[in-house]
Amino acid sequence: MLSRGRIVDAAIDLIEREGADAVSMRGIAAGLGVGVMSLYNHVPNKAALLDAISETILSKIEFTDDPSAPWTDRVRVQARAFRQIAHHYPRSTMVVFSRQLHSSAGLLPVERALSTLRDAGFEGSEAVRMLRMFVAYIVGSLLREVGVTPTFAPVRGDATVAEVDPVLFPEVSSLAPLLTSCDHDEEFEFGLELLVQAMAVRAGEQSGRRRARG
Amino acid sequence: MLSRGRIVDAAIDLIEREGADAVSMRGIAAGLGVGVMSLYNHVPNKAALLDAISETILSKIEFTDDPSAPWTDRVRVQARAFRQIAHHYPRSTMVVFSRQLHSSAGLLPVERALSTLRDAGFEGSEAVRMLRMFVAYIVGSLLREVGVTPTFAPVRGDATVAEVDPVLFPEVSSLAPLLTSCDHDEEFEFGLELLVQAMAVRAGEQSGRRRARG
DNA sequence: GACTGGCACGTACGCTGTACGTCCGTCAAC
DNA sequence: GTTGACGGACGTACAGCGTACGTGCCAGTC
Numbered sequence: 315m316l317s318r319g320r321i322v323d324a325a326i327d328l329i330e331r332e333g334a335d336a337v338s339m340r341g342i343a344a345g346l347g348v349g350v351m352s353l354y355n356h357v358p359n360k361a362a363l364l365d366a367i368s369e370t371i372l373s374k375i376e377f378t379d380d381p382s383a384p385w386t387d388r389v390r391v392q393a394r395a396f397r398q399i400a401h402h403y404p405r406s407t408m409v410v411f412s413r414q415l416h417s418s419a420g421l422l423p424v425e426r427a428l429s430t431l432r433d434a435g436f437e438g439s440e441a442v443r444m445l446r447m448f449v450a451y452i453v454g455s456l457l458r459e460v461g462v463t464p465t466f467a468p469v470r471g472d473a474t475v476a477e478v479d480p481v482l483f484p485e486v487s488s489l490a491p492l493l494t495s496c497d498h499d500e501e502f503e504f505g506l507e508l509l510v511q512a513m514a515v516r517a518g519e520q521s522g523r524r525r526a527r528g
Numbered sequence: 529m530l531s532r533g534r535i536v537d538a539a540i541d542l543i544e545r546e547g548a549d550a551v552s553m554r555g556i557a558a559g560l561g562v563g564v565m566s567l568y569n570h571v572p573n574k575a576a577l578l579d580a581i582s583e584t585i586l587s588k589i590e591f592t593d594d595p596s597a598p599w600t601d602r603v604r605v606q607a608r609a610f611r612q613i614a615h616h617y618p619r620s621t622m623v624v625f626s627r628q629l630h631s632s633a634g635l636l637p638v639e640r641a642l643s644t645l646r647d648a649g650f651e652g653s654e655a656v657r658m659l660r661m662f663v664a665y666i667v668g669s670l671l672r673e674v675g676v677t678p679t680f681a682p683v684r685g686d687a688t689v690a691e692v693d694p695v696l697f698p699e700v701s702s703l704a705p706l707l708t709s710c711d712h713d714e715e716f717e718f719g720l721e722l723l724v725q726a727m728a729v730r731a732g733e734q735s736g737r738r739r740a741r742g
Numbered sequence: 743g744a745c746t747g748g749c750a751c752g753t754a755c756g757c758t759g760t761a762c763g764t765c766c767g768t769c770a771a772c
Numbered sequence: 773g774t775t776g777a778c779g780g781a782c783g784t785a786c787a788g789c790g791t792a793c794g795t796g797c798c799a800g801t802c
Contacts, residue, residue, distance in 0.1 A: 316750080339790065349751045351791080356749095360790065412626055414675045421697055424707070428699035442706045446672070447719035451661070454668030458660070461628045483635055485642035492656045493638070505661035512726035530781080553759065563782045565760080570780095574759065 316348060318356040322366050329367070329406050339363075368410045372420045375399045379426070385434040386510050389448070392427060393506055396452050397459075404460045411457055435517045444513060451509055459498045530562060532570045536580050543581070543620050553577075582624045583633035589613045591640050599648040600724050603662070606641060607720055610666055611673075618674045625671055649731045658727060665723055673712045 324345045329337050339360060343350045357363045376399075379391040400407040424445070431441040480487035538559045543551050553574060557564045571577045590613075593605040614621040638659070645655040694701040 338788080340788080351752075351793095352750045354791070408626070411671060411675075412622070421692065421700055425697045425700050428703060432699065438703070439706050442703055443715060443718045446710075446715050447665070447669075447722060450668030450672060450719060451665045452668065453671055454664030454666065455661075457625065457667055457671070458664060461625075478635065483639045485646065486635055486639050489642060489652070489656055492653050496660075501657060501660050504657045505664060508661060508726050508730065509722075511729070512722050515725070515729070516722065552757085554757085565762095565783075566781045568760070 316346065316352055316356060318366065320346065321353055321356055321363065322370050325363060325367055326370065326403060326406050329409065330403060334405050334409050364409055364413055367406060368413050369420075371399065371403055371406050371410050372423070374403075375423055377422070377426050379430075385430050386514060388430045388433070389427075389510055389513070390506060392423070392430065393448070393452055396423065397456060397502060400456045400460055407456060407460045411453060434513065444516075448509060448513075451505055455502050455505060459502070530560065530566055530570060532580065534560065535567055535570055535577065536584050539577060539581055540584065540617065540620050543623065544617060548619050548623050578623055578627055581620060582627050585613065585617055585620050585624050586634045586637070588617075589637055591636070593640070593644075599644050600728060602644045602647070603641075603724055603727070604720060606637070606644065607662070607666055610637065611670060611716060614670045614674055621670060621674045625667060648727065658730075662723060662727075665719055669716050669719060673716070 321342065325337060325342050328341055328345055332341075339353055340350050342363075343353055353363075357366065375395050377392060377395055379388040379395075381388075383391075427445050427448070428441055431444050436444050478487050478490065486493065535556065539551060539556050542555055542559055546555075553567055554564050556577075557567055567577075571580065589609050591606060591609055593602040593609075595602075597605075641659050641662070642655055645658050648658075650658050692701050692704065700707065
Protein backbone atom coordinates (compact mmCIF):
# COMPACT_ATOMS: atom_id res chain seq x y z
CA MET A 315 0.00 0.00 0.00
CA LEU A 316 1.30 3.40 -1.01
CA SER A 317 1.53 6.18 1.55
CA ARG A 318 2.83 9.69 1.85
CA GLY A 319 5.62 8.54 4.13
CA ARG A 320 6.79 5.82 1.77
CA ILE A 321 6.80 8.29 -1.11
CA VAL A 322 8.86 10.81 0.85
CA ASP A 323 11.35 8.15 1.92
CA ALA A 324 11.72 6.90 -1.63
CA ALA A 325 12.23 10.46 -2.83
CA ILE A 326 14.95 11.10 -0.25
CA ASP A 327 16.68 7.87 -1.23
CA LEU A 328 16.55 8.87 -4.87
CA ILE A 329 17.91 12.33 -4.17
CA GLU A 330 20.80 10.96 -2.13
CA ARG A 331 21.64 8.40 -4.80
CA GLU A 332 21.28 10.45 -7.97
CA GLY A 333 21.16 14.08 -6.93
CA ALA A 334 18.40 16.62 -6.55
CA ASP A 335 18.30 17.45 -10.26
CA ALA A 336 17.60 13.83 -11.16
CA VAL A 337 14.53 13.57 -8.96
CA SER A 338 11.31 13.21 -10.94
CA MET A 339 7.85 11.92 -10.19
CA ARG A 340 8.43 9.14 -12.69
CA GLY A 341 11.70 8.20 -11.03
CA ILE A 342 10.16 8.09 -7.58
CA ALA A 343 7.26 6.00 -8.84
CA ALA A 344 9.65 3.59 -10.54
CA GLY A 345 11.61 3.23 -7.33
CA LEU A 346 8.41 2.22 -5.57
CA GLY A 347 7.34 -0.10 -8.40
CA VAL A 348 4.24 1.98 -8.96
CA GLY A 349 2.56 4.06 -11.63
CA VAL A 350 3.35 7.76 -11.78
CA MET A 351 -0.13 9.03 -11.18
CA SER A 352 -0.60 6.91 -8.07
CA LEU A 353 1.67 9.35 -6.27
CA TYR A 354 -0.90 12.09 -6.76
CA ASN A 355 -3.35 10.25 -4.52
CA HIS A 356 -1.06 11.08 -1.59
CA VAL A 357 0.73 14.25 -2.62
CA PRO A 358 -0.94 17.21 -4.36
CA ASN A 359 2.07 18.08 -6.53
CA LYS A 360 5.83 17.98 -6.75
CA ALA A 361 6.35 21.22 -4.84
CA ALA A 362 4.38 19.84 -1.91
CA LEU A 363 6.46 16.68 -2.06
CA LEU A 364 9.65 18.71 -1.84
CA ASP A 365 8.20 20.58 1.14
CA ALA A 366 7.38 17.26 2.76
CA ILE A 367 10.96 16.16 2.17
CA SER A 368 12.19 19.30 3.92
CA GLU A 369 9.96 18.72 6.91
CA THR A 370 11.00 15.09 7.16
CA ILE A 371 14.70 15.96 7.08
CA LEU A 372 14.22 18.67 9.69
CA SER A 373 12.26 16.31 11.93
CA LYS A 374 15.15 13.86 11.90
CA ILE A 375 17.34 16.20 13.91
CA GLU A 376 17.99 14.55 17.25
CA PHE A 377 18.50 16.71 20.29
CA THR A 378 20.40 14.88 22.93
CA ASP A 379 21.61 17.87 24.89
CA ASP A 380 21.42 17.65 28.65
CA PRO A 381 19.15 20.42 30.01
CA SER A 382 21.30 20.63 33.14
CA ALA A 383 24.54 21.21 31.19
CA PRO A 384 25.92 24.74 30.85
CA TRP A 385 24.22 26.65 28.06
CA THR A 386 27.46 26.97 26.10
CA ASP A 387 27.73 23.20 25.85
CA ARG A 388 24.09 22.90 24.89
CA VAL A 389 24.55 25.39 22.08
CA ARG A 390 27.44 23.36 20.75
CA VAL A 391 25.50 20.10 20.95
CA GLN A 392 22.50 21.57 19.17
CA ALA A 393 24.61 23.05 16.40
CA ARG A 394 26.35 19.71 15.86
CA ALA A 395 23.02 17.87 15.79
CA PHE A 396 21.91 20.16 12.98
CA ARG A 397 25.13 19.58 11.12
CA GLN A 398 25.09 15.83 11.59
CA ILE A 399 21.74 15.40 9.91
CA ALA A 400 22.85 17.61 7.04
CA HIS A 401 25.84 15.36 6.51
CA HIS A 402 23.65 12.29 6.65
CA TYR A 403 21.40 13.64 3.88
CA PRO A 404 23.72 16.04 2.07
CA ARG A 405 21.86 16.37 -1.19
CA SER A 406 18.45 16.53 0.45
CA THR A 407 19.83 19.29 2.65
CA MET A 408 20.28 21.37 -0.47
CA VAL A 409 16.58 21.09 -1.24
CA VAL A 410 15.78 22.04 2.37
CA PHE A 411 17.82 25.21 1.97
CA SER A 412 16.38 25.99 -1.45
CA ARG A 413 12.81 25.98 -0.12
CA GLN A 414 11.44 28.17 2.60
CA LEU A 415 8.80 26.21 4.36
CA HIS A 416 5.77 27.78 5.97
CA SER A 417 5.12 24.79 8.16
CA SER A 418 5.83 24.14 11.79
CA ALA A 419 8.25 21.30 11.10
CA GLY A 420 11.29 23.22 12.25
CA LEU A 421 9.62 24.35 15.44
CA LEU A 422 11.24 21.92 17.85
CA PRO A 423 14.80 23.05 17.03
CA VAL A 424 13.68 26.65 17.47
CA GLU A 425 12.04 25.89 20.80
CA ARG A 426 15.14 24.14 22.11
CA ALA A 427 17.41 26.91 20.91
CA LEU A 428 15.29 29.64 22.48
CA SER A 429 15.17 27.74 25.73
CA THR A 430 18.94 27.48 25.73
CA LEU A 431 19.31 31.15 24.93
CA ARG A 432 17.01 32.03 27.80
CA ASP A 433 19.28 30.05 30.11
CA ALA A 434 22.15 32.09 28.75
CA GLY A 435 20.34 35.22 29.85
CA PHE A 436 18.96 36.41 26.55
CA GLU A 437 15.35 37.44 26.41
CA GLY A 438 12.89 38.85 23.94
CA SER A 439 14.29 40.36 20.79
CA GLU A 440 17.86 39.79 21.92
CA ALA A 441 17.23 36.03 22.03
CA VAL A 442 15.59 36.08 18.60
CA ARG A 443 18.48 38.02 17.13
CA MET A 444 20.98 35.60 18.63
CA LEU A 445 19.02 32.69 17.24
CA ARG A 446 18.85 34.17 13.77
CA MET A 447 22.54 34.95 13.75
CA PHE A 448 23.40 31.46 14.87
CA VAL A 449 21.14 29.83 12.31
CA ALA A 450 22.65 32.02 9.62
CA TYR A 451 26.13 30.79 10.48
CA ILE A 452 25.08 27.14 10.56
CA VAL A 453 23.13 27.35 7.32
CA GLY A 454 25.94 29.19 5.57
CA SER A 455 28.49 26.67 6.77
CA LEU A 456 26.41 23.69 5.74
CA LEU A 457 25.67 25.23 2.38
CA ARG A 458 29.40 25.39 1.75
CA GLU A 459 30.11 21.90 3.08
CA VAL A 460 27.21 20.24 1.36
CA GLY A 461 27.13 22.33 -1.80
CA VAL A 462 30.42 20.94 -2.97
CA THR A 463 28.54 17.83 -4.13
CA PRO A 464 30.45 15.31 -2.04
CA THR A 465 30.26 12.53 -4.58
CA PHE A 466 32.30 12.62 -7.77
CA ALA A 467 33.32 16.26 -7.42
CA PRO A 468 35.72 17.13 -10.22
CA VAL A 469 38.86 18.47 -8.58
CA ARG A 470 39.15 21.06 -11.31
CA GLY A 471 39.24 23.72 -8.61
CA ASP A 472 42.93 23.18 -7.98
CA ALA A 473 43.85 23.83 -11.57
CA THR A 474 41.88 27.07 -11.56
CA VAL A 475 43.55 28.32 -8.43
CA ALA A 476 46.97 27.44 -9.76
CA GLU A 477 46.35 29.91 -12.58
CA VAL A 478 45.68 32.81 -10.23
CA ASP A 479 47.80 35.81 -11.07
CA PRO A 480 50.01 36.52 -8.02
CA VAL A 481 50.25 40.19 -9.00
CA LEU A 482 46.50 40.78 -9.23
CA PHE A 483 45.65 38.54 -6.29
CA PRO A 484 48.65 38.39 -3.94
CA GLU A 485 46.71 37.27 -0.87
CA VAL A 486 44.74 34.60 -2.68
CA SER A 487 47.88 33.42 -4.39
CA SER A 488 49.94 33.11 -1.24
CA LEU A 489 47.14 31.38 0.66
CA ALA A 490 46.12 29.17 -2.26
CA PRO A 491 46.96 25.85 -0.58
CA LEU A 492 44.91 26.80 2.46
CA LEU A 493 42.02 28.04 0.33
CA THR A 494 41.72 24.94 -1.82
CA SER A 495 41.85 22.43 0.99
CA CYS A 496 39.32 22.54 3.80
CA ASP A 497 38.88 20.46 6.92
CA HIS A 498 35.16 20.99 7.30
CA ASP A 499 35.01 19.68 10.87
CA GLU A 500 37.75 21.99 11.99
CA GLU A 501 36.29 25.00 10.17
CA PHE A 502 32.86 24.44 11.65
CA GLU A 503 34.19 24.07 15.18
CA PHE A 504 36.31 27.18 14.79
CA GLY A 505 33.36 29.36 13.85
CA LEU A 506 31.16 27.68 16.43
CA GLU A 507 33.65 28.43 19.18
CA LEU A 508 34.03 32.03 18.06
CA LEU A 509 30.28 32.51 18.10
CA VAL A 510 29.81 30.85 21.47
CA GLN A 511 32.49 33.06 22.95
CA ALA A 512 30.93 36.15 21.41
CA MET A 513 27.59 35.15 22.85
CA ALA A 514 29.15 34.55 26.26
CA VAL A 515 30.63 38.03 26.21
CA ARG A 516 27.27 39.51 25.26
CA ALA A 517 25.54 37.41 27.93
CA GLY A 518 27.95 38.77 30.52
CA GLU A 519 27.16 42.33 29.51
CA GLN A 520 23.45 41.57 29.74
CA SER A 521 23.60 40.14 33.24
CA GLY A 522 25.98 42.90 34.23
CA ARG A 523 23.43 45.50 33.18
CA ARG A 524 20.71 43.63 35.00
CA ARG A 525 22.79 43.57 38.18
CA ALA A 526 23.53 47.29 37.82
CA ARG A 527 19.83 48.01 37.47
CA GLY A 528 18.75 45.66 40.31
CA MET B 529 23.77 40.73 -32.91
CA LEU B 530 23.48 38.13 -30.19
CA SER B 531 26.20 37.79 -27.60
CA ARG B 532 26.91 35.90 -24.41
CA GLY B 533 26.63 39.09 -22.39
CA ARG B 534 23.25 40.03 -23.84
CA ILE B 535 21.97 36.51 -23.16
CA VAL B 536 23.12 36.61 -19.55
CA ASP B 537 21.57 40.03 -19.00
CA ALA B 538 18.27 38.91 -20.50
CA ALA B 539 18.33 35.81 -18.32
CA ILE B 540 18.92 37.85 -15.16
CA ASP B 541 16.08 40.19 -16.12
CA LEU B 542 13.79 37.23 -16.65
CA ILE B 543 14.74 35.63 -13.34
CA GLU B 544 14.12 38.85 -11.42
CA ARG B 545 10.77 39.36 -13.14
CA GLU B 546 9.35 35.86 -13.07
CA GLY B 547 11.47 33.84 -10.66
CA ALA B 548 14.21 31.30 -11.07
CA ASP B 549 11.83 28.42 -11.72
CA ALA B 550 10.28 30.21 -14.67
CA VAL B 551 13.57 30.67 -16.48
CA SER B 552 13.82 28.64 -19.68
CA MET B 553 15.88 28.80 -22.82
CA ARG B 554 12.72 29.52 -24.78
CA GLY B 555 11.76 32.30 -22.41
CA ILE B 556 15.18 33.91 -22.63
CA ALA B 557 15.17 33.65 -26.42
CA ALA B 558 11.69 35.19 -26.59
CA GLY B 559 12.85 38.08 -24.41
CA LEU B 560 15.63 38.73 -26.89
CA GLY B 561 13.33 38.33 -29.91
CA VAL B 562 15.41 35.44 -31.13
CA GLY B 563 15.12 31.73 -31.89
CA VAL B 564 15.85 29.27 -29.11
CA MET B 565 18.74 27.53 -30.77
CA SER B 566 20.54 30.75 -31.50
CA LEU B 567 21.44 30.88 -27.83
CA TYR B 568 23.50 27.72 -28.23
CA ASN B 569 25.92 29.52 -30.51
CA HIS B 570 27.09 31.50 -27.47
CA VAL B 571 26.40 29.22 -24.51
CA PRO B 572 27.09 25.47 -24.45
CA ASN B 573 24.07 24.59 -22.32
CA LYS B 574 21.72 25.83 -19.66
CA ALA B 575 23.97 24.84 -16.75
CA ALA B 576 26.80 26.92 -18.20
CA LEU B 577 24.38 29.82 -18.61
CA LEU B 578 23.42 29.61 -14.95
CA ASP B 579 27.11 29.57 -14.03
CA ALA B 580 27.62 32.64 -16.18
CA ILE B 581 24.77 34.33 -14.36
CA SER B 582 26.44 33.55 -11.04
CA GLU B 583 29.73 35.01 -12.18
CA THR B 584 28.06 38.11 -13.52
CA ILE B 585 26.19 38.72 -10.28
CA LEU B 586 29.33 38.19 -8.25
CA SER B 587 31.28 40.55 -10.46
CA LYS B 588 28.76 43.30 -9.81
CA ILE B 589 29.82 43.60 -6.17
CA GLU B 590 31.34 47.01 -5.73
CA PHE B 591 34.06 47.50 -3.17
CA THR B 592 34.28 51.09 -2.10
CA ASP B 593 36.06 50.52 1.18
CA ASP B 594 38.87 52.89 1.99
CA PRO B 595 42.15 50.97 2.41
CA SER B 596 43.29 53.48 5.01
CA ALA B 597 40.23 52.99 7.20
CA PRO B 598 40.38 50.73 10.28
CA TRP B 599 39.97 47.09 9.38
CA THR B 600 36.76 46.80 11.40
CA ASP B 601 35.11 49.44 9.23
CA ARG B 602 36.40 47.80 6.09
CA VAL B 603 34.91 44.47 7.12
CA ARG B 604 31.57 46.14 7.64
CA VAL B 605 31.68 47.91 4.28
CA GLN B 606 32.61 44.74 2.44
CA ALA B 607 29.85 42.74 4.09
CA ARG B 608 27.30 45.39 3.20
CA ALA B 609 28.51 45.51 -0.40
CA PHE B 610 27.87 41.79 -0.65
CA ARG B 611 24.45 42.19 0.85
CA GLN B 612 23.53 45.14 -1.32
CA ILE B 613 24.04 43.28 -4.55
CA ALA B 614 22.04 40.34 -3.20
CA HIS B 615 19.16 42.68 -2.52
CA HIS B 616 19.46 44.19 -5.96
CA TYR B 617 19.16 40.77 -7.60
CA PRO B 618 17.32 38.76 -4.96
CA ARG B 619 16.09 35.91 -7.10
CA SER B 620 19.32 35.61 -9.04
CA THR B 621 21.13 35.45 -5.71
CA MET B 622 19.29 32.23 -5.02
CA VAL B 623 20.73 30.68 -8.18
CA VAL B 624 24.20 31.90 -7.15
CA PHE B 625 23.85 30.09 -3.83
CA SER B 626 22.41 26.97 -5.41
CA ARG B 627 25.42 26.54 -7.68
CA GLN B 628 28.98 26.15 -6.55
CA LEU B 629 31.13 27.71 -9.19
CA HIS B 630 34.60 26.50 -10.03
CA SER B 631 35.55 29.73 -11.69
CA SER B 632 37.60 32.64 -10.49
CA ALA B 633 34.73 35.11 -10.64
CA GLY B 634 34.48 35.50 -6.89
CA LEU B 635 38.19 36.03 -6.50
CA LEU B 636 38.21 39.78 -6.07
CA PRO B 637 35.96 39.72 -3.00
CA VAL B 638 38.19 37.02 -1.53
CA GLU B 639 41.32 39.01 -2.22
CA ARG B 640 39.91 42.13 -0.62
CA ALA B 641 38.69 40.22 2.41
CA LEU B 642 42.00 38.47 2.95
CA SER B 643 43.83 41.74 2.66
CA THR B 644 41.58 43.27 5.30
CA LEU B 645 42.05 40.26 7.56
CA ARG B 646 45.80 40.58 7.22
CA ASP B 647 45.52 44.19 8.38
CA ALA B 648 43.57 42.89 11.35
CA GLY B 649 46.52 40.71 12.23
CA PHE B 650 45.28 37.36 10.96
CA GLU B 651 47.62 35.29 8.87
CA GLY B 652 47.68 31.93 7.19
CA SER B 653 45.08 29.43 8.21
CA GLU B 654 43.67 31.76 10.85
CA ALA B 655 42.82 34.31 8.14
CA VAL B 656 41.22 31.63 5.97
CA ARG B 657 39.14 30.35 8.85
CA MET B 658 37.98 33.87 9.68
CA LEU B 659 37.06 34.43 6.05
CA ARG B 660 35.09 31.21 5.81
CA MET B 661 33.23 31.91 9.03
CA PHE B 662 32.36 35.38 7.87
CA VAL B 663 31.19 34.22 4.47
CA ALA B 664 29.09 31.53 6.14
CA TYR B 665 27.31 34.16 8.20
CA ILE B 666 26.70 36.44 5.25
CA VAL B 667 25.50 33.67 2.98
CA GLY B 668 23.24 32.25 5.68
CA SER B 669 21.77 35.67 6.38
CA LEU B 670 21.16 36.44 2.74
CA LEU B 671 19.62 33.06 2.15
CA ARG B 672 17.08 33.86 4.83
CA GLU B 673 16.44 37.40 3.62
CA VAL B 674 16.24 36.54 -0.04
CA GLY B 675 14.70 33.09 0.25
CA VAL B 676 11.45 34.50 1.55
CA THR B 677 10.52 35.27 -2.05
CA PRO B 678 10.10 39.01 -1.60
CA THR B 679 7.33 39.38 -4.14
CA PHE B 680 3.82 38.13 -3.45
CA ALA B 681 4.72 36.10 -0.36
CA PRO B 682 1.57 34.64 1.11
CA VAL B 683 1.48 35.74 4.75
CA ARG B 684 0.23 32.31 5.76
CA GLY B 685 3.17 32.14 8.15
CA ASP B 686 1.38 34.22 10.76
CA ALA B 687 -1.65 31.93 10.83
CA THR B 688 0.65 28.92 11.31
CA VAL B 689 2.45 30.51 14.21
CA ALA B 690 -0.82 31.54 15.85
CA GLU B 691 -1.71 27.87 16.07
CA VAL B 692 1.45 26.97 17.99
CA ASP B 693 0.66 25.05 21.15
CA PRO B 694 1.89 27.15 24.10
CA VAL B 695 2.33 24.02 26.21
CA LEU B 696 4.49 22.16 23.72
CA PHE B 697 6.39 25.25 22.56
CA PRO B 698 6.35 27.82 25.36
CA GLU B 699 9.36 29.80 24.14
CA VAL B 700 8.20 29.94 20.53
CA SER B 701 4.73 30.84 21.65
CA SER B 702 5.78 33.70 23.90
CA LEU B 703 8.18 35.11 21.32
CA ALA B 704 5.83 34.56 18.36
CA PRO B 705 5.42 38.25 17.46
CA LEU B 706 9.19 38.69 17.39
CA LEU B 707 9.72 35.51 15.40
CA THR B 708 7.20 36.31 12.67
CA SER B 709 8.34 39.85 12.06
CA CYS B 710 11.90 40.59 11.06
CA ASP B 711 13.75 43.82 10.38
CA HIS B 712 16.34 42.39 8.03
CA ASP B 713 18.61 45.42 8.16
CA GLU B 714 18.69 45.40 11.93
CA GLU B 715 19.23 41.64 12.15
CA PHE B 716 22.08 41.75 9.69
CA GLU B 717 23.81 44.61 11.46
CA PHE B 718 23.39 42.88 14.82
CA GLY B 719 25.16 39.72 13.69
CA LEU B 720 27.73 41.73 11.77
CA GLU B 721 28.60 43.72 14.86
CA LEU B 722 28.82 40.60 17.01
CA LEU B 723 31.17 38.98 14.53
CA VAL B 724 33.36 42.04 14.15
CA GLN B 725 33.69 42.30 17.91
CA ALA B 726 34.51 38.61 18.19
CA MET B 727 37.16 39.04 15.51
CA ALA B 728 38.57 42.06 17.29
CA VAL B 729 38.90 40.06 20.50
CA ARG B 730 40.65 37.27 18.63
CA ALA B 731 42.88 39.77 16.86
CA GLY B 732 43.89 41.23 20.21
CA GLU B 733 44.85 37.81 21.50
CA GLN B 734 46.87 37.21 18.35
CA SER B 735 48.86 40.40 18.60
CA GLY B 736 49.18 39.85 22.33
CA ARG B 737 50.80 36.48 21.73
CA ARG B 738 53.07 37.99 19.12
CA ARG B 739 54.18 40.70 21.52
CA ALA B 740 54.77 38.11 24.22
CA ARG B 741 56.91 36.07 21.83
CA GLY B 742 58.76 39.09 20.42
C1' DG C 743 -27.16 -7.41 -4.54
C1' DA C 744 -26.44 -2.52 -5.33
C1' DC C 745 -24.12 1.48 -4.32
C1' DT C 746 -20.23 4.34 -2.95
C1' DG C 747 -15.61 6.01 -2.09
C1' DG C 748 -10.81 5.55 -2.35
C1' DC C 749 -6.83 4.10 -4.75
C1' DA C 750 -3.88 2.43 -8.73
C1' DC C 751 -3.27 3.28 -13.29
C1' DG C 752 -3.03 4.74 -18.64
C1' DT C 753 -3.47 8.26 -21.79
C1' DA C 754 -2.66 12.73 -23.32
C1' DC C 755 -1.18 17.68 -23.37
C1' DG C 756 1.87 21.32 -23.00
C1' DC C 757 6.14 22.28 -21.48
C1' DT C 758 11.31 21.55 -21.07
C1' DG C 759 16.59 21.09 -22.90
C1' DT C 760 19.05 20.26 -26.82
C1' DA C 761 21.07 17.34 -31.12
C1' DC C 762 21.00 17.97 -35.87
C1' DG C 763 20.38 19.92 -40.41
C1' DT C 764 19.47 23.99 -43.16
C1' DC C 765 19.67 28.50 -44.68
C1' DC C 766 21.73 33.03 -45.41
C1' DG C 767 25.01 37.03 -45.06
C1' DT C 768 29.76 38.15 -45.07
C1' DC C 769 34.39 37.93 -46.40
C1' DA C 770 38.86 36.00 -48.79
C1' DA C 771 40.91 34.14 -52.82
C1' DC C 772 41.15 33.79 -57.45
C1' DG D 773 32.86 39.09 -60.57
C1' DT D 774 32.65 34.61 -59.26
C1' DT D 775 33.39 31.07 -56.05
C1' DG D 776 34.09 28.89 -51.81
C1' DA D 777 34.22 28.71 -46.90
C1' DC D 778 32.45 29.93 -42.67
C1' DG D 779 29.85 31.61 -38.75
C1' DG D 780 25.52 32.57 -36.84
C1' DA D 781 20.35 32.40 -36.79
C1' DC D 782 16.85 29.29 -37.14
C1' DG D 783 13.25 25.10 -37.58
C1' DT D 784 12.43 20.52 -36.76
C1' DA D 785 12.43 16.65 -33.87
C1' DC D 786 12.94 13.78 -29.76
C1' DA D 787 13.10 12.28 -25.09
C1' DG D 788 11.73 13.52 -20.77
C1' DC D 789 9.12 16.36 -17.50
C1' DG D 790 4.64 17.61 -14.35
C1' DT D 791 0.03 16.71 -14.17
C1' DA D 792 -5.33 16.99 -15.66
C1' DC D 793 -8.57 13.70 -16.64
C1' DG D 794 -10.96 9.33 -17.22
C1' DT D 795 -11.21 4.28 -16.23
C1' DG D 796 -11.36 0.20 -13.59
C1' DC D 797 -10.82 -2.45 -9.42
C1' DC D 798 -11.72 -3.52 -4.73
C1' DA D 799 -13.50 -2.88 0.27
C1' DG D 800 -17.11 -1.43 3.04
C1' DT D 801 -22.10 -0.15 3.91
C1' DC D 802 -27.01 -0.27 3.36
